[in-house]
Amino acid sequence: MPEVIFPLDSTKKFEDQEKVGHNRWHPEIPPVATVKPGDVFRVHCREWFDGAIVNDDSAEDILNAPLPTVHKLSGPFAIEGAQPGDLLVVDILDVGPVPQEDSGPLAGQGWGYTGIFSTNNGGGFLTEQFPDAYKAIWDFTGQVASSRHIPEVSFTGLIHPGLMGTAPSAELLAKWNKREGDLIATDPNRVPPLALPPLPQDAVLGGVPQSDFDRVAGEAARTAPPRENGGNQDIKNFSKGTRVFYPVFVNGANLSMGDLHFSQGDGEITFCGAIEMGGFLDLRVDLIKGGMDTYGVSENAIFMPGIVDPRFSEWLAFSGTSVTLDGEQKYLDSHLSYQRACLHAIDYLTKFGYSREQAYLLLGAAPIEGRLSGVVDIPNSCSTVYLPTSIFDFDVRPSASGPHQVESRMAAPMAKNK
Template sequence: MPEVLFPLDSSKPFTDQEKIGHNRWHPDIPPVATIKPGTTFRADCREWFDGAINNDDSADDIRDAPLNKVHALAGPFAVEGAEPGDLLIVDIVDLGPIPQEEGSLAGQGWGYTGIFAQNNGGGFLTEQFPDAYKAVWDFQGSECTSRHIPHVKFTGIHHPGLMGTAPSAELLKKWNKREGDLIATDPHRVPALALPPEPDGAILGSLSGAEFDRVASEAARTAPPRENGGNQDIKNLTKGSRVFYPVFVPGGHLSVGDLHFSQGDGEITFCGAIEMGGYIDLHVDIIKGGMEKYGVSENAIFMPGRGGPVYSEWLAFSGTSVTLEGEQRYLDSQLAYQRAILHAIDYLTKFGYTPEQAYLLLGAAPIEGRFSGVVDIPNSCATVYLPTEIFDFDIRPGADGPTQIDPGMGAPRSANPNL
């Protein structure tokens, strides 16, 4: 096993560990370790809410989830010799749930998917699903099932939802300026258009005192993907993947977290993956001057791994860029994907699932989302591919009509959705 450079004790909160990680982006957060190029190491990763979500049949914890505390990240890790302008090569050697542990932390044999309340995060379909719901998933090796969404079993595509390098001071200022300008266009929108720096709940490694206060007031939230990679939520960053990250500060300052047992393309419920804590083994190296050599100046590129489930039979749903009210939008691929997802949800309800069960399933299962037509004005076309093999009944259309299944207890809804 590689050396564990960021260990976590499951009995302690994230801020009481031997080494303290972080939940904001800033160039002045000190590294927890320095690694030589060519090194393979292990980092333990806490589930993104640090244990705030429970294995139970209530969604109140999703409704009340402390968004100012995410994401709980392992790192930063400095790579010896890395300088601005280089590319950091990061190989995902292995990852999985917390090894050989059962307990109350996500990753100890279970994980969860949540539909977030509109006034606390929202989601891809927040107007249609404004309240908080939750599904808990039990792990059996690489497969998972849920008491909240019965008749489904699938193999997870384990991956980190978030991995990236630290921004330079200049890049950080650019982020805060452009996101602040966006917020100013509609400052009272719910959910918000973006998340500005928030000192409350900030975790900044070993910083303290006045330096902590300064960095906390400037540091960027980890919610969106940006030029440094970050919270990209790419389900194909699996074991065997190689990622090339731009380096903006000396040492690169690589961080990782937000591990997922499985996810569909888009992580459509906001907490659409099956969230878990666990471990990840990474190998790092450097391409000197790689940003200019390859034109990778403001984005990460990657080579996906060859692992994960192989499904051969799919049922695909399409959508176009027309709103539910019948308003035509010009080549709006985001809207087209929303409509494709809504069509898939409507279809699954014909078999007995509730809309919320179907929505949660499409967030967690390894669906394939595709922009299928983006040139034929005025309608773009998006499609979502649902693997039929994950169901224990036939979901294909047939002359006898949809099989009626027992939806079980259903997905828990927050008892007080409007709080």
């Protein structure tokens, strides 16, 4: 086993560990360890809410999820010799749930969860149609996930980190805060908000000195969106065997990671749409000196997908176009067309006895594929959702005999907006 350079004790909260990570982006958060190009090492990761979501049949914890506290990131890790303008090469050698702990109160100890966030607490891709909080618990058997809350379905997980990235420079951080603040100002009272500004409350900043803490907390960026440094990209193909090339903006690069997922559909459409868990990452790092200019990677990572994708031979695909539910035509709106494709898949699955919320949770957690199928044929963009048929215990294809009805078991727990 590689050397563990960031251990986590499952009996302690994230902030009480021997080494403390962070939940904001800032160039002044000091590294917790230094590695050399070519080094192989292991990092433990806590799920993004640090145990606030529990294995039960209630969704009250999703309704009241402490969004300002996320993400609980492991790191930063300095890479010896890394300088601004370099490319940091990160190989994901292995990734999995909490090692040797297949039961316990933390997600990753033999189980994980998917949530639909309420509109008043972050919302999701389809928050206008699904404004309330729901939850599904998934049990892990080896690499297979199944849920008491979504019957007659199971699938092999494509395990991956939802979040990994390098630290921003002070200039890049200021750019983020300016452009996101300008966006918020266009509709400051929107629910959910258009963006998440710096928030000193609940900031975890690792080893930042107390004398600088308030200033750094007031400047540091939230970790919710993806940005030029990578960050919360939620790409399901960041699995075992992936190689990522990250831009370096500060000396040492200061690499951080977390938000592990047992499985996820393209888009993580419920916002807490993956099967969230804690676990471990085995990594190897290297540098390409001056690589940002050499390869034109001045912003946003490029990557080579992993090598362990589940192999599906048959799919049922749903399409959508850029027309609203009210029949209003929009111009080549691919975001809207993907929403419509997802809603068509949800409507279809309800014919088999699933509730709309169960179907929505399933699309977030299962390894569906989302594709931009047409983006040039004015005025309609066309997006598609590919649903693997083999994840169901029954034949989900249309047939003359009509849709199978799933066995009525426990519904997905709900907590209504208050």
